Structure formats: structure tokens, C-alpha cells
């Protein structure tokens with residue numbers, strides 16, 4: 407399909423302008439509302455009073471709605487999630503460096519911002535301004551964004567794999583947003599993608615020089631309308647923490663592929679080996695084969711062929727969570743305002759409860775099961791709407807809780823029939839653990 411620049415949709419500029427006036431309030435969830443909804447009446451003691459306002463960090467969110475997790479990172483409070491669409495205020499932030507803002511980095515001001523798309527893999531190198539980009543044909547898509555490290559705590563807590571390294575993400579490094587973006591199909595038409603093109607390197611270089619990640623052109627061409635350059639999240643311009651003014655969007659793949667504060671895409675007839683596909687964001691471990699570099703590959707960020715000991719992580723997998731905090735005991739660090747102390751259990755009152763949760767998969771979720779204290783699996787009810795591919799669906803089930811300590815497990819099955827496993831194979835960097843999570847709850 408060919409789209410030409412003369413088919414531009416100028417009204418998008420107006421759409422963004424309108425969005426800047428007060429619409430943000432529509433996406434707010436009141437703290438009281440979220441707490442009450444989280445556990446069918448706020449009966450879970452841990453959700454009360456845990457939030458600490460902390461706006462002085464390296465990011466720009468109200469830290470009461472997310473949890474600082476070390477460095478410039480903040481995890482979503484998954485046990486407080488209640489909406490299908492994750493409000494931006496509750497959305498996790500995964501930053502290797504502090505959030506760069508236009509006030510300090512003039513190249514991020516929409517008046518100055520440019521993305522350069524060039525390299526030996528394209529016939530016509532181009533540079534697009536923010537206004538140019540907004541004038542191009544766009545799509546909106548509902549998709550989860552999820553960090554490869556989401557669920558890393560399960561390696562330590564459930565599998566005792568203490569050699570796994572990385573930040574203590576529980577199950578809140580994921581959220582669902584509506585993204586508005588210019589598809590790569592449009593970009594490829596503009597630059598004239600060459601048959602020789604092998605990889606596209608998406609680069610920022612604003613927050614840190616090594617913030618760039620390659621993506622095979624073949625993987626983009628499998629779904630060139632789904633991958634693109636995003637400038638809106640939930641109907642508003644991106645927030646600084648999420649890549650303002652423009653970020654890459656690669657639904658289904660781990661968040662790393664979705665480079666924030668994007669300034670450049672270099673398309674070349676060779677592969678790239680860089681920090682974000684070798685030293686970070688790679689599967690390294692006995693269950694994972696190593697990638698094989700080619701003779702004409704390009705090495706960046708001080709990486710050498712000898713560093714290529716694993717495989718670049720790409721797709722996410724099928725997962726689920728209850729809106730209940732995990733008991734964290736073995737994890738080397740806890741989020742700084744986690745509602746439970748080390749080893750502490752969440753507490754609920756005895757009686758009838760509606761237990762709620764989320765299940766997601768790149769393919770979309772077909773069904774969710776749960777079980778109590780190791781007994782038989784039972785089917786949970788999916789809460790409409792279920793938007794399918796790239797998204798999550800809410801689920802719930804009734805529980806007549808009796809006094810004592812209980813364990814609840816949740817198990818999602820995706821639309822291709824793949825179900826979460828009981829355990830997940832070791833990998834050094836703690837990537838993509840989708841083992842069935844075990845939630846322990848004390849009922850009084």
C-alpha cells in the first residue's frame with residue numbers, strides 16, 4: 407500500500423492542540439476510587455495509606471501513583487490497577503537515565519525536534535519535524551507496554567534463582583495505553599526502503615548516548631502498520647517520562663524496542679550489536695543459544711563480538727496478575743514505597759470477596775484460570791471488553807475467604823493456546839519471567 411505526502415491529515419495538528427487543553431483530567435483516577443476498586447471495597451489492608459508523595463525524583467510523575475524502584479525507574483502499583491486503560495499517571499517508567507525534558511534539552515522542544523531517517527538501506531534519506539510527522543497518516547492502537555524485566559521478582563521469590571540480576575520489578579512494569587503513531591509502512595514509503603536493508607537502529611542519544619536498539623527490517627515488514635513513531639499516549643501528547651515528543655512503538659515486543667525521545671533511525675544492510683541488545687535486554691543462560699554475528703556487522707557502545715553471548719530479547723509472553731501485592735522476601739531490593747515490608751503478607755478480612763486481575767499476551771488472551779491452595783484449576787470470568795491482540799483483559803472470580811494463610815495462583819492462556827508455565831528457565835538478566843505467579847494472602 408502506498409501513501410503519499412499529499413494525502414496528509416492536517417487535522418491531527420488540531421487534535422493535539424485540542425488535547426493540550428485540560429483533557430488530561432479525563433484520565434485521572436482518584437486515589438480513593440482506585441483503592442476502593444482494587445479489592446472490591448478496599449478490604450485489602452495494604453492498599454490504604456501506602457502512597458508517599460515524592461515529586462523531587464529524576465522523573466516527573468507524582469510518585470504517589472507509581473513506586474520508585476532504584477535509579478530513574480518507577481513501577482506501576484499493579485495491586486491498585488482498576489481501569490482497562492492505564493492512566494499515564496499510573497504507568498511505569500523504565501529509564502536508564504533521568505528523564506530529559508525540553509526545558510533542559512532544546513532538541514526535544516517540538517519547535518526544534520527532528521528525526522533523521524537515513525542509511526545505506528534507504529533510497530531517500532529524510533528529516534521530519536514534529537509538524538511534518540503529525541501531518542502524516544496515523545493510526546491509533548491499544549497495546550500494552552511491558553518491560554522485559556517485569557516479573558523478575560518471581561525468579562528470586564518463587565524459583566530461588568539468586569544469580570539473576572536487575573531491578574526488583576514485581577508485576578507493575580506493564581500498562582495498557584492507546585498509542586497514536588505514524589506507521590513504519592508510511593515511513594518506508596517516504597524513504598524508499600531498499601531490498602538490501604537488514605536492520606533499523608532506533609536511536610535517542612538525548613538521555614544517554616547508548617540508548618539505541620536495532621530491529622530486523624524483516625520483523626518490521628511482518629507488521630509495518632503496527633510499528634511506528636508514536637506521539638500520543640491515551641489521546642494526549644506523550645509525557646516527558648514516556649518519550650516526549652516522539653518515541654518508537656513496537657507492540658508485543660519488550661519495551662526496550664520502543665526507544666523514547668527518538669531522534670534517528672538508521673537503516674543499514676548489516677546487523678548492529680549494542681548495549682541494548684547485548685549487555686542488557688538479552689537472554690543469557692544455558693537454555694538460550696547465542697546469536698551469531700556476521701562479518702559486516704556494526705558494533706556500538708563498546709560492545710565487541712566476544713560480548714555476544716546471548717540472544718536479543720524480542721517478544722513478550724502470556725502473563726497474568728491479581729491486583730494483590732506479591733510477598734517480597736528474597737528480592738535484593740524492594741520498591742521504596744512498597745506497601746508490604748520484607749516477608750510481610752497482605753491482609754484481608756474473612757468473607758466474600760471479588761478477586762480481580764489482569765491477563766495479557768502479544769496474541770491476546772483466551773482464558774484465565776485460578777486455583778486456591780493447590781486445588782483444581784477453575785475458570786475466571788473475563789471482564790469485557792477483551793480487545794485481543796497486544797492487549798490485556800481484566801478477569802475476576804468470587805472467593806469466600808476463610809481465616810488463615812492462603813495461596814492463589816493465576817494462569818492465563820493466549821489466543822494461540824499457549825499457557826503460562828509453573829516455572830521459567832533461568833536467564834542471567836531476569837528477562838520475561840511468565841511463570842504462574844503465586845499470591846500469598848493472610849485472612850483474618
Ligand SMILES: Nc1nc2c(c(=O)[nH]1)N[C@H]1C(S)=C(S)[C@@H](COP(=O)(O)O)O[C@H]1N2
Nearest residue numbers: 498499500501502553610617661662665666
Ligand atoms: N531513550 C530511551 N528509550 C527507552 C528507554 C531508555 O532508558 N531510554 N528504556 C526502554 C525500556 S527498557 C522500556 S521497558 C520502555 C519503558 O517505557 P515507559 O517508561 O514509557 O513505560 O522504554 C524504553 N525506551
Ligand SMILES: [Mo]
Nearest residue numbers: 553554661662
Ligand atoms: Mo525495559
